[in-house]
Each structure stands twice: as structure tokens, then as C-alpha cells.
Amino acid sequence: MVSKIDLRKRVRIADAQYGEVVLAGFVQDVRVLKNVVFMILRDVSGITQIVFKKGSVPDDVFEEVCSIPRESIVAVRGIMIESSIAKLGREVIPIEFEVLSEASQPLPIEFLNPSVETGLSRRLDYRFIDLRNPRVLAIFKIQSAITGLLHEFFRSRGFIEVHTPKIVAEATESGASVFPVDYFGRKVFLAQSPQFYKQMLMASGFEKVYEIGPVFRAEPHHTPRHLCEYTSIDFEVSYIESYHDVMDIVEDMVVYIVNRIGDICSREFEILNVKPPRMDKGLPRITVREAYRLVESRGYKPTYMEDLDTRGERVFSKAVEEEYGYKAAFLIEFPWRSGSRPFYVMRKLDEPDWAYSFDLIWDGLEIT
Amino acid sequence: MVSKIDLRKRVRIADAQYGEVVLAGFVQDVRVLKNVVFMILRDVSGITQIVFKKGSVPDDVFEEVCSIPRESIVAVRGIMIESSIAKLGREVIPIEFEVLSEASQPLPIEFLNPSVETGLSRRLDYRFIDLRNPRVLAIFKIQSAITGLLHEFFRSRGFIEVHTPKIVAEATESGASVFPVDYFGRKVFLAQSPQFYKQMLMASGFEKVYEIGPVFRAEPHHTPRHLCEYTSIDFEVSYIESYHDVMDIVEDMVVYIVNRIGDICSREFEILNVKPPRMDKGLPRITVREAYRLVESRGYKPTYMEDLDTRGERVFSKAVEEEYGYKAAFLIEFPWRSGSRPFYVMRKLDEPDWAYSFDLIWDGLEIT
Numbered sequence: 001m002v003s004k005i006d007l008r009k010r011v012r013i014a015d016a017q018y019g020e021v022v023l024a025g026f027v028q029d030v031r032v033l034k035n036v037v038f039m040i041l042r043d044v045s046g047i048t049q050i051v052f053k054k055g056s057v058p059d060d061v062f063e064e065v066c067s068i069p070r071e072s073i074v075a076v077r078g079i080m081i082e083s084s085i086a087k088l089g090r091e092v093i094p095i096e097f098e099v100l101s102e103a104s105q106p107l108p109i110e111f112l113n114p115s116v117e118t119g120l121s122r123r124l125d126y127r128f129i130d131l132r133n134p135r136v137l138a139i140f141k142i143q144s145a146i147t148g149l150l151h152e153f154f155r156s157r158g159f160i161e162v163h164t165p166k167i168v169a170e171a172t173e174s175g176a177s178v179f180p181v182d183y184f185g186r187k188v189f190l191a192q193s194p195q196f197y198k199q200m201l202m203a204s205g206f207e208k209v210y211e212i213g214p215v216f217r218a219e220p221h222h223t224p225r226h227l228c229e230y231t232s233i234d235f236e237v238s239y240i241e242s243y244h245d246v247m248d249i250v251e252d253m254v255v256y257i258v259n260r261i262g263d264i265c266s267r268e269f270e271i272l273n274v275k276p277p278r279m280d281k282g283l284p285r286i287t288v289r290e291a292y293r294l295v296e297s298r299g300y301k302p303t304y305m306e307d308l309d310t311r312g313e314r315v316f317s318k319a320v321e322e323e324y325g326y327k328a329a330f331l332i333e334f335p336w337r338s339g340s341r342p343f344y345v346m347r348k349l350d351e352p353d354w355a356y357s358f359d360l361i362w363d364g365l366e367i368t
Numbered sequence: 369m370v371s372k373i374d375l376r377k378r379v380r381i382a383d384a385q386y387g388e389v390v391l392a393g394f395v396q397d398v399r400v401l402k403n404v405v406f407m408i409l410r411d412v413s414g415i416t417q418i419v420f421k422k423g424s425v426p427d428d429v430f431e432e433v434c435s436i437p438r439e440s441i442v443a444v445r446g447i448m449i450e451s452s453i454a455k456l457g458r459e460v461i462p463i464e465f466e467v468l469s470e471a472s473q474p475l476p477i478e479f480l481n482p483s484v485e486t487g488l489s490r491r492l493d494y495r496f497i498d499l500r501n502p503r504v505l506a507i508f509k510i511q512s513a514i515t516g517l518l519h520e521f522f523r524s525r526g527f528i529e530v531h532t533p534k535i536v537a538e539a540t541e542s543g544a545s546v547f548p549v550d551y552f553g554r555k556v557f558l559a560q561s562p563q564f565y566k567q568m569l570m571a572s573g574f575e576k577v578y579e580i581g582p583v584f585r586a587e588p589h590h591t592p593r594h595l596c597e598y599t600s601i602d603f604e605v606s607y608i609e610s611y612h613d614v615m616d617i618v619e620d621m622v623v624y625i626v627n628r629i630g631d632i633c634s635r636e637f638e639i640l641n642v643k644p645p646r647m648d649k650g651l652p653r654i655t656v657r658e659a660y661r662l663v664e665s666r667g668y669k670p671t672y673m674e675d676l677d678t679r680g681e682r683v684f685s686k687a688v689e690e691e692y693g694y695k696a697a698f699l700i701e702f703p704w705r706s707g708s709r710p711f712y713v714m715r716k717l718d719e720p721d722w723a724y725s726f727d728l729i730w731d732g733l734e735i736t
């Protein structure tokens with residue numbers, strides 16, 4: 001349980017200053033020359049190089065690092081110095097070295113060698129190693145940063161964060177797509193959304209609530225647009241004039257996140273080789289009827305009085321970009337007929353075949 | 369859908385400045401005198417008084433407010449002025465008044481009259497009204513503030529926020545207390561904790577993760593200490609020397625929340641008539657063996673090699689306060705025998721009948 005090197009002194013590589021440091025992480029790579037071993041150490045924050053010189057470190061340590069399996073977990077106490085040769089501009093001269101956990105060989109999946117591609121199924125079998133891939137880690141860091149921005153956004157606007165029950169007695173969205181739960185012999189369900197609770201909280205005078213939590217949809221589809229369990233961002237507000245006030249908040253929220261995430265996660269976007277997104281306010285709000293016209297004028301025939309399908313949404317986004325100069329737009333006033341929308345959706349007062357619903361479509365994908 | 373008074377101009381009562389304001393909320397009380405009606409308006413932030421003077425407001429409005437049912441939802445545009453007579457130091461002179469939703473009479477439960485006590489079962493039947501009780505709302509506001517502090521605490525320390533799956537294939541804590549879910553004909557379970565996922569994320573090099581989310585325990589007990597579904601605060605860290613490093617974080621976290629919540633929610637503690645708590649660092653860490661001695665010396669006979677029961681924990685807390693001057697303490701080194709603790713608990717290296725487990729007991733209640 002107690003290691004030789006005091007791990008309580010450990011700092012993350014990105015936070016390490018010049019001078020004595022304790023680092024710990026994965027052995028990403030080892031390059032063995034005659035009298036020197038270059039080890040690349042990786043932790044959650046980045047990588048650095050450790051230089052083991054024969055004669056400067058005990059012989060048994062030199063032997064050990066020569067043959068240490070990649071992805072072993074090690075700790076090192078040493079001196080961080082500037083280096084004009086090292087690619088990263090600095091390196092660590094070890095004083096003490098310790099293997100905390102030796103990796104078995106060979107690695108079941110290669111995640112750092114770009115010339116070795118691993119199939120998704122095998123990656124999922126070894127998910128705990130796949131998650132060591134800095135590209136995969138970057139996705140989780142961006143997700144965490146996004147939820148951080150969401151907490152900031154809602155809290156700075158006076159929203160109360162709530163955690164509503166996930167075991168419920170009735171379906172909220174559609175009766176067909178619920179997961180039954182055996183609750184001490186009684187059949188209950190997993191919540192498809194916090195819909196009822198957040199509406200009840202409005203009747204209770206909470207005025208503004210938000211929740212970030214799991215929702216469950218028993219939709220047996222294998223598409224990138226369906227998940228049986230996902231983390232939902234949901235909010236509800238009282239004292240609005242119309243659903244445009246809700247869209248205002250959605251727009252503020254999305255623009256807030258999109259325009260900040262690139263700065264907060266600049267390193268992650270670099271790792272993913274993705275240009276951070278930007279979004280301007282004033283997103284167009286386009287009725288489904290107008291969307292039919294837009295996609296039809298571009299050669300795609302929509303089914304009238306139905307929602308746009310996947311391809312229709314892509315054509316719609318392209319049309320919006322060409323005609324409005326926006327990559328994102330609200331699609332509003334959806335066709336209404338009995339059963340076509342969740343029952344809590346409000347029909348248009350003057351045109352009851354249409355509903356006060358909206359989706360935010362960004363680059364061909366429904367994001368809210 | 370569109371109200372006369374523009375609700376987009378509405379501010380919360382606590383945020384209202386002197387001058388013209390738009391307010392909206394519940395009619396908490398109406399006092400009708402001959403030529404004047406005093407209405408107490410309540411929103412999520414507090415209460416204020418609206419003064420309707422006969423002759424100054426249209427007659428039909430004066431009639432309306434004379435008979436408006438309590439808990440109706442109304443909007444008012446008016447002038448907020450200082451008042452030396454009003455108990456709250458200020459009041460609103462109405463220009464425009466609108467009933468957004470009239471309450472039915474009588475109210476099914478009375479939540480503001482301290483002389484009328486409503487049974488818990490009836491309160492739960494009318495939970496949406498019960499939640500209007502500022503005392504109940506205060507609890508949710510404090511909860512939300514606590515999760516806000518938790519996000520701050522973990523994020524400022526470099527933790528990654530994760531949302532792990534709640535539908536799982538195996539039990540994590542104890543096989544007996546899981547809820548079965550019908551997953552497209554396959555029997556799966558609701559997660560009892562994020563235990564496996566957070567440990568896997570350590571193997572994956574995430575180093576520090578936290579999650580605030582629902583967990584599910586199928587424990588058919590009716591006690592204030594058991595809930596079948598609750599919001600769990602969970603974290604995991606890598607590169608520790610011992611479980612004392614974990615307790616250090618737990619202590620920092622609890623002390624951080626406890627000592628800040630009173631300032632953030634001063635109004636809520638006032639409403640609840642509760643003195644905000646305080647907690648000093650340096651909580652004692654007391655082995656279960658020592659706890660046996662402590663409670664026994666106070667006349668309570670513990671069952672050796674078993675955890676303290678509810679009464680035992682209370683006696684323990686009293687003893688700790690007397691002997692150490694702390695209201696809270698870690699209970700450490702729990703008795704271990706096969707099946708007595710979750711399988712992932714580590715046994716003491718030198719004394720395998722005891723485990724590296726800990727609970728934080730505060731004032732007789734296990735809080736972590």
C-alpha cells in the first residue's frame with residue numbers, strides 16, 4: 001500500500017515546475033539507446049520525457065526501464081529541467097523510480113499507433129484501455145467542461161438544480177418506449193424525461209429549474225441518433241410570454257457553450273484535430289412549412305405533415321446556411337395530429353394542425 | 369398565451385428596485401379593508417405587499433382583488449416605493465393587475481398557517497402545493513446550493529465530471545438489493561453505485577472523477593436511513609498512499625460545504641429557523657475497536673465484530689464530542705468477514721479481520 005516515492009507530493013505533468021518533482025503515470029514509450037533510455041511518461045494532463053543515463057541511475061533501475069512494458073504505471077521523483085533537445089522543451093532527470101503496476105504484454109489493443117486500427121467491438125471489449133487514448137479522454141474532458149459551463153449558465157441565471165426521480169409510475173413521452181422495472185413486485189418504469197416533475201415544480205413556484213441526468217428510452221434502433229440511456233440537459237421556466245422565450249434561453253445556452261468550449265478545451269480540440277466551433281446569436285426560426293419549401297426547392301421531397309427525416313434535416317441545414325448564413329436554426333411549428341407529439345405539447349391557437357414545438361438543428365443534426 | 373402585462377419585463381421580488389416594476393407570483397394573503405386591499409405577493413425569492421386603493425385602481429380590479437382566492441397566480445405592473453408602515457419596508461402601488469391563473473377553493477392543504485398541521489400522506493398527495501411552502505422550497509434551494517458547491521469543489525481540484533450508466537449487467541454492492549430491469553427481454557439491473565465505472569476510469573488514467581447522480585437500492589426498509597433511490601455524490605482518485613488520503617478529500621469537501629452553505633443560503637436557514645452548521649478540520653479518525661470501547665464506557669453494549677447500529681452511532685457521536693470536542697468523526701477499520709462488506713473493500717494488510725473502510729459520522733448520523 002505504501003510506495004517508496006511519496007505520491008502525496010505528486011503533481012500533474014502539465015502543472016510541474018522546474019526543479020524537483022514527483023510525477024506518476026503511464027509509460028507511453030521507451031527508446032533504449034546504448035547508455036541512455038528515453039521514457040515518455042503520460043498522465044491525464046499530458047506527456048513528458050524522462051532521461052535515464054547509465055551510471056547516473058542504479059544498474060538495476062537501468063535494466064528495469066530497458067524492458068518495462070508500455071502502459072505500465074510508474075512513479076518518478078526527479079529534477080525537471082529545460083532541454084533544448086527534447087521535443088517538449090523539457091525533461092526529467094530521475095532520482096528515484098518505481099514501478100507501481102507492470103502492464104502485461106502484448107497490449108490487447110493499440111491505441112497510440114495511428115497505423116494500427118482497432119475495430120469498435122474490440123475497443124469496447126477493452127474499453128478501460130481504449131479510454132487511455134488521449135483522443136478518447138479528450139472527449140470526456142470536453143463533456144465535463146460542457147456540463148461545467150451548463151452549471152455556470154443556469155446558476156448565474158437563478159435556476160435551481162434539481163434531481164428528479166428516475167423510477168416512475170407512468171411513461172412521460174410515449175408508452176411504447178419505456179423500460180419496465182420490477183419494484184418489489186410492482187411494474188414501474190424508468191423515466192424517459194423529467195417532464196412531469198419539472199412542470200410540477202413550475203406549479204410549485206420554483207420558477208426556473210434545470211437538471212442534468214440520465215433518461216431512458218427503450219428504442220431498439222441501431223443508429224447514431226438513438227441511445228437507450230443518455231445524459232439529458234433539461235430546464236423549465238415560468239412566466240414566459242410564448243415558446244420564443246424558451247428558444248431565447250436555448251439559444252443563449254448553446255451559444256454560451258459553443259463559444260467558450262474552444263478556449264477551455266483548446267488542448268483537447270488540438271488532440272482531436274478539430275477546429276473549435278463558433279455560433280452567432282440571432283439563429284433563424286423557421287416553420288416546418290417553410291422548411292418543406294426549402295428542402296423541396298433543393299430537390300428533396302418531404303412528406304407533408306410529417307417531421308423531416310434524417311436526410312431532410314441535412315438538406316434543411318444546407319439550405320439555411322445558403323439562405324440565412326447560419327449553420328444552425330430553430331425548426332418551429334411542427335405538424336400536430338393525435339399521437340404525433342407528446343401529449344404535453346401545445347397546439348397552435350389559430351392553426352390546431354400545428355404545434356408550438358421546436359428543434360434546434362445544427363449542421364444537419366437535431367441538438368435540442 | 370399572451371398576457372396583458374409583459375412578463376418578459378418581470379423581475380423577482382428580491383431583485384426589484386424602487387420605481388416601475390413588473391412582478392408575478394402567488395397571492396399569499398389578502399387583507400380587505402373598507403377602501404384599501406393589502407395583498408401579499410410571493411415568488412421564489414420572497415414576498416412583498418401590493419396596496420390597492422379604491423378610486424386609484426379601476427372598480428372592477430378592486431372588486432377582483434377583494435375576492436381573489438389565495439394561491440392564485442397574478443402579475444402586477446406598478447411602482448415599488450419605500451414605506452415606513454409596511455412590515456417589509458416597501459410596497460407596490462399597482463398600475464396594472466392581471467390574474468394569470470385563479471386558484472380553486474378551498475386549498476386542499478394549508479401550508480402557511482402554523483396552527484393547521486397537515487399529515488405527511490396528505491402533503492404528499494398534494495405535493496405540488498406542499499412544495500410552495502417556503503420551508504419546503506428552502507430545502508430544495510439548499511440542496512441546489514450544495515450541489516453547486518460540490519461542482520466548485522471538485523472542478524477546482526481538477527476532477528472530471530462523469531455520468532456513468534445506470535442500466536448495468538451486474539450488481540455492484542450486494543446482489544440482494546438490486547432492481548431488475550427488462551432490457552428488451554434481457555434481465556439487467558439498476559446501478560447501486562458508480563463503483564465499477566469510477567474504478568475503471570482510474571485504470572483508464574482519468575485520475576480524478578466525480579459524479580452526482582441517482583443510485584438505486586432495492587432495500588424494502590421504512591426508515592429515515594433508507595431510500596430506494598437517491599442522489600449520490602461519488603468520487604474516485606488515483607495515486608494515493610492510503611485511504612487516509614481519501615478521507616482528507618472527504619473532510620475537505622464536507623468542511624467546504626458546511627462552512628459556506630450558511631452564507632449562501634442565509635435566508636433559507638432563517639426560514640427554516642435553523643442555525644447554519646460549522647465544522648472544523650482535523651476530524652478525529654477512530655477505529656471501530658476504539659468506538660466499541662467508547663460506547664461501552666457510556667453504558668451501550670455493542671456487538672463485537674459488527675458495525676455500530678443506529679443507537680450505537682448516536683452514543684458514539686456523543687462520546688466523540690465529549691472526548692475530542694468534535695461533532696463529527698471518521699469511523700475507520702470496520703470488521704471484515706466474507707460477505708460483510710462490498711467485495712471491493714480492501715482488508716487490512718496486517719490484520720485481515722479488519723478492513724480499510726471508513727464512514728463519516730456527524731451528530732449520530734452516517735453522512736458518507
